Amino acid sequence: MSIASTHTVPLLDLQAQHESIRGEVLEAILPLIDAQRFILGEPVEKLERAVAAYCGTAHAIGCANGTDALFLALLALEVGPGDEVLTVPFTFFATAGAVVRTGATPVFVDIDPATFNMDPARLEDALKRHPKAKAILPVHLYGACADMDAILALAAPRGIPVVEDAAQAIGAEYRGRRAGSLGAIGCFSFFPSKNLGGYGDGGILTTNDAELAARLKALRVHGSREKYIHEWAGINSRLDALQAAVLLVKLKHLDAWTEGRRANAARYKEMLAGLGLPAVLPREAEHTTRHVYNQFVLRCERRDELRAFLATEAIGTEVYYPLPLHLQKCFAALGGREGDHPVSEACCKDVLAMPVYAELTAAQMSRVCGALRRFYGR
Numbered sequence: 001m002s003i004a005s006t007h008t009v010p011l012l013d014l015q016a017q018h019e020s021i022r023g024e025v026l027e028a029i030l031p032l033i034d035a036q037r038f039i040l041g042e043p044v045e046k047l048e049r050a051v052a053a054y055c056g057t058a059h060a061i062g063c064a065n066g067t068d069a070l071f072l073a074l075l076a077l078e079v080g081p082g083d084e085v086l087t088v089p090f091t092f093f094a095t096a097g098a099v100v101r102t103g104a105t106p107v108f109v110d111i112d113p114a115t116f117n118m119d120p121a122r123l124e125d126a127l128k129r130h131p132k133a134k135a136i137l138p139v140h141l142y143g144a145c146a147d148m149d150a151i152l153a154l155a156a157p158r159g160i161p162v163v164e165d166a167a168q169a170i171g172a173e174y175r176g177r178r179a180g181s182l183g184a185i186g187c188f189s190f191f192p193s194k195n196l197g198g199y200g201d202g203g204i205l206t207t208n209d210a211e212l213a214a215r216l217k218a219l220r221v222h223g224s225r226e227k228y229i230h231e232w233a234g235i236n237s238r239l240d241a242l243q244a245a246v247l248l249v250k251l252k253h254l255d256a257w258t259e260g261r262r263a264n265a266a267r268y269k270e271m272l273a274g275l276g277l278p279a280v281l282p283r284e285a286e287h288t289t290r291h292v293y294n295q296f297v298l299r300c301e302r303r304d305e306l307r308a309f310l311a312t313e314a315i316g317t318e319v320y321y322p323l324p325l326h327l328q329k330c331f332a333a334l335g336g337r338e339g340d341h342p343v344s345e346a347c348c349k350d351v352l353a354m355p356v357y358a359e360l361t362a363a364q365m366s367r368v369c370g371a372l373r374r375f376y377g378r
């Protein structure tokens with residue numbers, strides 16, 4: 001454990017994780033530095049095979065980051081100007097940002113308050129108004145899968161592909177099936193704070209469709225399969241060999257870290273249940289057979305005051321997310337108004353993410369729970 005974390009409880013302690021794998025990582029990257037081989041290549045191919053196996057898909061295609069993964073997925077599905085993509089307003093900007101980058105328009109669908117994910121009933125309503133939507137883009141927020149059977153049951157008869165924004169959900173399971181294997185394409189981020197995080201930016205796409213996989217492989221290298229011959233107007237979105245080498249080391253530990261997060265979430269629930277705190281603990285839907293707790297999020301009264309109090313106690317928290325996407329200035333032209341998506345708007349006012357990383361100690365968790373009790377006078 002890092003020295004800082006004995007005195008404070010940071011939201012995430014990457015230093016503690018790094019100390020446990022430092023030797024392995026240095027051993028993995030040194031030969032690549034010596035060989036001066038940095039872009040794609042064997043480590044990336046190895047990582048692609050390993051992630052495909054981990055997610056239960058036939059193919060995985062590395063790329064530069066999770067935002068590009070979403071953009072590439074939409075390009076591969078030929079989403080472009082004039083098209084509409086149904087997605088949620090309660091997510092990180094990149095979900096809708098990627099849609100806009102293709103020239104298409106995001107159409108927002110509110111979330112289910114029990115799961116923080118796309119509400120299939122709202123999706124059904126939206127499909128009545130937007131029957132020609134070119135894609136549906138649910139997010140597996142905080143590490144739990146959206147209700148994919150219900151979403152696919154609406155999408156499939158209309159021939160609309162579903163792209164999973166699984167940036168926060170590597171290893172998450174929906175009725176026993178892994179995130180990224182449920183829709184047409186799964187999109188993952190290796191941003192350092194993700195459960196499988198690189199030493200910089202990185203991303204990967206998963207699919208069972210060989211044709212889509214071939215197209216994605218080309219799109220990430222300027223749409224080219226043959227050097228200097230361009231079938232599509234692709235982009236430069238390659239994964240570095242060094243990142244792949246780091247991620248291959250980390251992937252071996254991912255299940256242990258995920259189980260650590262899940263155990264910490266269970267312990268929080270045990271410690272906080274029955275105290276009568278005006279804070280709602282996260283619930284796991286029946287379809288969630290494995291929540292990977294990229295975030296452990298409470299819905300709480302006086303959220304901002306609580307957050308400031310916890311900061312004075314040296315306890316790190318974060319608000320994911322304070323403003324829904326339909327109310328963001330950059331999407332003003334879409335005409336979103338307050339009241340359009342009430343569940344997302346309410347969540348933006350009361351969610352608070354607590355530390356849940358695997359290396360968190362029992363003593364640190366007791367400190368967090370003690371501080372919550374004191375703040376609420378329990």
Ligand SMILES: Cc1ncc(COP(=O)(O)O)c(C=O)c1O
Nearest residue numbers: 065066067092094167189190191
């Ligand atoms: C839900 C969601 N989608 C997309 C992204 C984008 O990933 P990246 O930061 O790797 O571009 C993130 C990560 O921040 C995310 O949390």
